Amino acid sequence: MRTSLFIYLIFFLGVEALFGGSISGRVIDGKNGEEIPGATVAVAGTHKGTAANIDGEFYIGGLEPGVYALYCSFISYEPTEIPDVVVGEEDEVVVEIELYGTTYTIDEVSVVAQSSDNSDLAYLMDRKEALVAVQTIGTGELSRKGIGDALNAVANVPGVSLQEGSRNVFVRGLGDRYNATTLNGFPLPSEDPEHKNIALGFFSSDMIGSIDVSKVFNATNSGDVGGAHININTKKLNGNRELAFGISGGVNIMSVGEKILKPEGVNSFGISEDDHPDAYSFDYSNGLEPLNAGIPLNRSLNASYGKRFQTGAGIAPIDFYAVGTHSSDLSYYEERVRSITTGNEDPYQDQLGRKHGVRTNNLLLAGIDHNLGGKHSLAYSLLALHVTNSSFGSYEGRHSDRYQDSESYEGYYLRQQINENLLLSNQLLTEWKLSERTNLNVGMAWNKVRGKEPDRRENSLSRQPDDLYNFTGSNRQKRFFSELNSEDLNAKASLNFSLANNEDWSSTLVVGYTGRFQSDSFVSKEYNYDPYPGLFRLEYLNLDKLYNKENYLRGDFSLQEGVPNTYDVSKYLNSFYTELNLRPSHHLNLSAGLRADMTGIEVDYEVDHTAPGSVSLNKFYLLPSLNIRFDPDQNQSLRFGASRTYTLPQSKEISPYRYVNTGFASQGNVDLQPSVNYNADITWDYFPSATEIISLSAFYKDVSDPIARVEAGNSAGVLKYDNIADHANVAGIELEVRKNLFSHYMEGSSLQRLTLGLNSSYLYSRLLIDMVGTPAREAQLEGAAPFIANAELSYKIVNDDYTFLVSVIARHISDRVHTIGMLGFRDIVEQASTALDFTASYKLSTGFGVKLKASNLLNPSYVLSRERSSGEGTVILNEFKKGVDISLGLSYEF
Structure with a gap:
């Protein structure tokens, strides 16, 4: 653990080298102007790329002077290419990318909804394509509603309620004993001998990337569950x-x-x-x-x-x-x-x-x-x-x-x-x-x-x-x-x-x-x-x-x-x-x-x-x-x-x-x-x-x-x-x-x-x-x-x-x-x-x-x-x- 913390400290104190030019901007829906979080933006011919953040913004740095083409894509949208983006030494070029929806059906079967970004738009798209519906709360919803922890976040899902004095939730009438809590897909032990699950209120919104609430079960889920499987996904880097x-x-x-x-x-x-x-x-x-x-x-x-x-x-x-x-x-x-x-x-x-x-x-x-x-x-x-x-x-x-x-x-x-x-x-x-x-x-x-x-x-x-x-x-x-x-x-x-x-x-x-x-x-x-x-x-x-x-x-x-x-x-x-x-x-x-x-x-x-x-x-x-x-x-x-x-x-x-x-x-x-x-x-x-x-x-x-x-x-x-x-x-x-x-x-x-x-x-x-x-x-x-x-x-x-x-x-x-x-x-x-x-x-x-x-x-x-x-x-x-x-x-x- 000490070694891990030392490595993280070295990374945390690292100073970013400010050399080369950059391309930044925003990805939006060309029809209604709404930002598209999670859209992939890549610089053609290089290994550089990123994903747009929750506001649809992106940043790609460390580019040598030259003329580049940007390639942008996102699920349910037609991919697009922006040619002839000229980048000078230490220049920051700003572009706006518009994507337009497509009507074709995705070929691969998606069993459980997952998302690499945290917007309501992305989660609704994942939910649309999922075979087993998972109701997901992302950072956008947490911020919009002023939700401070996982306990109050899950309580906003249909069929879920809090009982005053309880440290966890009731899902479709079933309490703590009938639910399962995991962190990034792994189960956690409870800190209290009176309960099965660790208290959801411990997990503040500062660490939550998203929360998945699964009330429908399949073979890949835990078998020891009757109300819901609640999975807390920790935050990750979104962008550069x-x-x-x-x-x-x-x-x-x-x-x-x-x-x-x-x-x-x-x-x-x-x-x-x-x-x-x-x-x-x-x-x-x-x-x-x-x-x-x-x-x-x-x-x-x-x-x-x-x-x-x-x-x-x-x-x-x-x-x-x-x-x-x-x-x-x-x-x-x-x-x-x-x-x-x-x-x-x-x-x-x-x-x-x-x-x-x-x-x-x-x-x-x-x-x-x-x-x-x-x-x-x-x-x-x-x-x-x-x-x-x-x-x-x-x-x-x-x-x-x-x-x-x-x-x-x-x-x-x-x-x-x-x-x-x-x-x-x-x-x-x-x-x-x-x-x-x-x-x-x-x-x-x-x-x-x-x-x-x-x-x-x-x-x-x-x-x-x-x-x-x-x-x-x-x-x-x-x-x-x-x-x-x-x-x-x-x-x-x-x-x-x-x-x-x-x-x-x-x-x-x-x-x-x-x-x-x-x-x-x-x-x-x-x-x-x-x-x-x-x-x-x-x-x-x-x-x-x-x-x-x-x-x-x-x-x-x-x-x-x-x-x-x-x-x-x-x-x-x-x-x-x-x-x-x-x-x-x-x-x-x-x-x-x-x-x-x-x-x-x-x-x-x-x-x-x-x-x-x-x-x-x-x-x-x-x-x-x-x-x-x-x-x-x-x-x-x-x-x-x-x-x-x-x-x-x-x-x-x-x-x-x-x-x-x-x-x-x-x-x-x-x-x-x-x-x-x-x-x-x-x-x-x-x-x-x-x-x-x-x-x-x-x-x-x-x-x-x-x-x-x-x-x-x-x-x-x-x-x-x-x-x-x-x-x-x-x-x-x-x-x-x-x-x-x-x-x-x-x-x-x-x-x-x-x-x-x-x-x-x-x-x-x-x-x-x-x-x-x-x-x-x-x-x-x-x-x-x-x-x-x-x-x-x-x-x-x-x-x-x-x-x-x-x-x-x-x-x-x-x-x-x-x-x-x-x-x-x-x-x-x-x-x-x-x-x-x-x-x-x-x-x-x-x-x-x-x-x-x-x-x-x-x-x-x-x-x-x-x-x-x-x-x-x-x-x-x-x-x-x-x-x-x-x-x-x-x-x-x-």
């Missing part, structure tokens, strides 16, 4: 060179005038103190009193550098790209927290909480791409991602269990938590053209994840008469230390054979292998203290003056050190697949595949409430898939897909380890079984123009033995995992529209456009709960929103001097089940909400840009509610507002 800097600052209106607090033990870069105390001592690195987090200003810094290095005449160039970011966000809100039993009495928990949060994100991304002789290619990328979330919460009110030392059951609860996560990912991808008809793709990736929760501090006080408090007994003064370390080795190889390729018929055969070998090691330790004696007033309370080493040695309180809870997990996956792609005519494309997955999970655990043990789960799956695309004409496509997939339980879900998380504790189930998913999809796409689409989809899923986290019904309030039904049925429709309401191209390369984007989905889900102790009843899937709608209205002006863009984005999610009720409890429902965002940006041709963003303008209430078991009334369990975020950013591109 890039150097850019950006800075932004903002504020959340809920934080204005508030003193934001954070736990001691984490610095401004998110690096935490995690020293454990010696046995039965009070040697802690951190105190119990929270610290002032400073001015509640959200801030971000980023820099990117890219360079195409010419390696000599006749030798393909080497592309290098690097980006680094640092950001910090502060938040504050007040929330109401309640809980009820199956009876009709008042809530046994009713508290008002004040939640402070600080999030830091540090990112380094670097990559090298090299085309070897025009036939082979090699790409290496390094990603180092460091994200820390720290929070301080204080809750005051009634809780009959936690404040059992109080006659009124009133009390005060403090919780301080730090979650520090580090991801290192090394990836190597190669492509070899073995012959005119045979390609070999080989890749490897090694990932390492460390997720730490160091020194979580919890203190409870019970209210006594005269507004005095004492410390609650029964293990209510706690500190926790936990750490998860994962290593993940991935390998893949595929051979692509072109069996036939002519005007009337083409076919390809793909044979491949993917392997994944993962090891997880988790350890958690708990420390408990006796309650400190005496009565206190909250306004004078200082925890560090009471719970300290001096008072411990004096015997004012004692310390109990818990037995470490551990588990070690070994996972393996060996997959072999084959897929036959056929194009029997210009209007019809077929793909039939078969995947064989051999999976295994071995869990060794040792926990304080049961004897050491182990669990083994080994399964073999045959997974067929069929995909068909029929094109009635050049502007329409009709796609059908059918497949069989599966969903494995996670390692902690099949061990009896009890995991204590924020607000709940969960315990595994050794009898848990995998789910098997049957999927069917049909989609109609209509492309009125190169930048417009109308799409309508319908889908059906049958999930056998669906898995869910449910109420165990024990006195400790622990949740467990179970197969809650024999089958779950999910069906729905999705609509997507992108329409130019107004588009006007004027002389002087000026374009004005008003665009409307809409997508919505309706979903029906049903399962018959079949569990011991719970009356049989029908229920919806957890997190499955029956109705989701997203709308965007954007206005864009582009000319030679500047680009101006303004967008308004609205999102609506209907009522949905947050937690399925068991043992006499009714379902917990997340109530409907509507959000509104605004983004405006202005970019000068000189490279200077400014962006204004306002998020969550309606500031809706987030509400969880539960109907009483008698059916008489509803109780609000959780309610808060997140506040409006406003930010202003400046950038400069050289």
